[in-house]
Amino acid sequence: DQQVKQNSPSLSVQEGRISILNCDYTNSMFDYFLWYKKYPAEGPTFLISISSIKDKNEDGRFTVFLNKSAKHLSLHIVPSQPGDSAVYFCAASDGSWETSGSRLTFGEGTQLTVNP
């Protein structure tokens, strides 16, 4: 039962254009969503998050959109840069810190390649 799905294993874009990475979830209890970025031979690093009470969160070139009715979120990167080339993981939590440490459920990841 894959509760968080990233249906695109890979995405290739030109430098300067927009990158859009998508994520779908099935568990209605999820109320906090995160994107992590991962370079080879390194651990995932936090990029941006969004609470279910919002539908958009922006941080510089990165914007995350949440559509709760569709159980869908997306990460927009504008403009894309070659250094953005990495694997991007979507993750979700039900926010229950006391009982389960707000454990994360991850998607499979999308390999983004930004071509110069």
Place this chain on the structure above:
Amino acid sequence: NAGVTQTPKFRILKIGQSMTLQCTQDMNHNYMYWYRQDPGMGLKLIYYSVGAGITDKGEVPNGYNVSRSTTEDFPLRLELAAPSQTSVYFCASTVSNQPQHFGDGTRLSIL
């Protein structure tokens, strides 16, 4: 500030051997987690801890054990290594309402 440190970075085990993957954090985080990542897959939660002395199973705990005797350390034990445990293992830590910080992983091969 070292963050989350995992040792070793690489290890090859024979089937049936045992080993401990070490994880330590210097951020005084009370929450700690162990994940495994198989090729082409997302991270799967093995065990987690909400504080010293408290641990609980995640999604894929079979074949593993953990302990949390201090806030800083959260070792993961493999008792009887099996080929299915070949994976990259990540440790993470955090405090309430903050994103998890990850170590750089331990790449484990079981032959």
